[in-house]
Amino acid sequence: MAAGDNGGKTRRVPTRERILEATLVLFNNRGPGRVTTAEIARTVGINEGNLYYYFKTKEALLEALFKTLEEDASAFMVESSSNTTADPGIYSDFMRRWFSIIWVHRYIFRDLPGIIATAPSLREPTRALSMGMRLVVEGMLQQMTAANLIDVPVDDAPQLLANVWIVSTYWAVYLSLQEGVDDLAPEHLDWGLKQVASLFKPYLSELGKGELQIMLDRSFSSEKVP
Amino acid sequence: MAAGDNGGKTRRVPTRERILEATLVLFNNRGPGRVTTAEIARTVGINEGNLYYYFKTKEALLEALFKTLEEDASAFMVESSSNTTADPGIYSDFMRRWFSIIWVHRYIFRDLPGIIATAPSLREPTRALSMGMRLVVEGMLQQMTAANLIDVPVDDAPQLLANVWIVSTYWAVYLSLQEGVDDLAPEHLDWGLKQVASLFKPYLSELGKGELQIMLDRSFSSEKVP
DNA sequence: GTCTATAGCCTGATAGAC
């Protein structure tokens, strides 16, 4: 076995990726504004100059991280919109997956105006993401309507869609304030999911209510969330 | 007329107050993290050292500003909970006033975790404020229920209350992203009010729906908002 | 191509002299 060959035993994670992973954790904990490049380097276990080798600026780091969100989100959107099965369970899965994505990239939503201020290049991409998600939720609503799971008056739909976005992105911040939760743990996803579900609840049919219960019973807490 | 005497013509605003006013504007525009003490001093038209004379640290400035929010909020809470009239219009007024307060102090809610990080002394007060408001909204709900304006199942109430808080504090951030609104103008209050109202809408009685319409018709845009 | 060591530059909060 040659030197440098690891025989498929210890797949060495490339430094670039390790940087992105560590940065994501740090950002999620304290927000980009309160994390220094020195700290990132220290956490990864590399030199600050080496960090510079991969990402010339902090903005470049933010952009690279945002790209991973975009990848997660667009993969998700494609799957969601291509769905045609009649199984009502997909709506539960839909919400749960979207919630996981939000959770993983939650630093973004903590102070969006602040992030855009330091990385103006992210302004349009964030808007596009938000618009895209709105369309997906809209499509989901239409399918649910067709499946007799829900009935939302046309007049109420726009506000409902906006509220879904607001609550699904800001429940984490609310929790940290109201409940005094500092380190948001995966089990709090349950709480957030319930909040978003409650927005739909008044409009659900009996069938829809049963489906909702199924979703809430599959607790996040019992799963491994990355 | 003696020097320094202004003859009651130009009531001189104390420097301390001018600092607080200017800081509020700056914070609302860009968030405390992106406003420097130097800029505050420049805006007020005083020296940075003079600013230091009134507020030893940036944290002290945040605390003083928060106190003004507390004053607004507690005055509001007292009035709200002491109300006993049967006029359904008070619920409209209630929401409109609370919304005004949120608007005036909106910098607080932009990155609450960040603010608490730089001013840990605000941790408990912010929690207390949130809890207090929850109680007030809860009381309002009970009154509305008694007045046959609304009927919220007991199971739904907790989530509804949390969503009211989340949407009423984060609609502004949503707007700046989704609509690309940078400088949030008072007329956007209408939009936010509609969002919060839509949370109650499915639970309203016919009487309640009429009342809701009255509230929305009194547009913020046509008023002077401080 | 990957990484370390170190330094320069700049901003911003604080403090004490006036």
Place this chain on the structure above:
DNA sequence: GTCTATCAGGCTATAGAC
């Protein structure tokens, strides 16, 4: 009430080792 000095810390950059 004002001005200037100090001090810390963060981001960026370069030279050179592996």
